[in-house]
Amino acid sequence: MSETDHDPxxxxxxxxxxxxxxxxxxxxRRAQRKVEQDAPIEGLSVGVRAVLNMLREHxxxxxxxxxxxxxxxxxxxxxxxxxxxxxxLVESVPxxxxxxxxxxxxxEEGRAAITxxxxxxxxxxxxxxxxxxxxxxxxxxxxxxxxxxxxxxVDVD
Numbered sequence: 001m002s003e004t005d006h007d008p009x010x011x012x013x014x015x016x017x018x019x020x021x022x023x024x025x026x027x028x029r030r031a032q033r034k035v036e037q038d039a040p041i042e043g044l045s046v047g048v049r050a051v052l053n054m055l056r057e058h059x060x061x062x063x064x065x066x067x068x069x070x071x072x073x074x075x076x077x078x079x080x081x082x083x084x085x086x087x088x089l090v091e092s093v094p095x096x097x098x099x100x101x102x103x104x105x106x107x108e109e110g111r112a113a114i115t116x117x118x119x120x121x122x123x124x125x126x127x128x129x130x131x132x133x134x135x136x137x138x139x140x141x142x143x144x145x146x147x148x149x150x151x152x153x154v155d156v157d
Contacts, residue, residue: 020143034124043087044117047080052089052106052114060105062095071154089113 032046044052054066063081067074081104084090089110092102106114129137 017147020147024144044113045080045083047076048084048089049114049117051077051080051104052084052110053118055090055104055106056111056114056118060093060103062098062101062103064101066104084110 063077067077090104095103
């Protein structure tokens with residue numbers, strides 16, 4: 001093995017974290033495809049689903065806030081909002097804190113669409129959980145959250 005190779009079995013944290021990143025990419029892409037396969041009922045793309053879910057979880061937000069929260073460019077988020085607005089899933093309302101940056105909120109149709117998608121996803125994830133324990137899932141969330149915070153300074157615009 002050369003000096004530039006790494007041995008995942010070594011237990012070295014950097015090598016183990018490389019394994020995490022090597023798994024996260026394919027997992028994310030497969031999950032995206034699954035959402036898009038299952039979402040035709042509501043006709044939601046992965047991007048629209050992401051902004052609708054963020055609004056469902058956090059309430060009204062500006063486009064820049066959504067971009068920062070999801071590490072997405074404002075331009076991408078704006079396109080997703082435009083798509084969702086064209087389908088009457090979201091609406092812009094005045095922002096008392098900032099005159100030029102409207103708040104985006106879910107409409108009743110938007111809330112119904114994202115609720116249906118999330119309910120279907122939860123049904124699938126119940127099967128995916130298998131024999132994983134709460135402790136294992138909590139550890140996974142802790143590791144991924146740590147890595148996300150470590151990369152907080154990466155500019156997404």
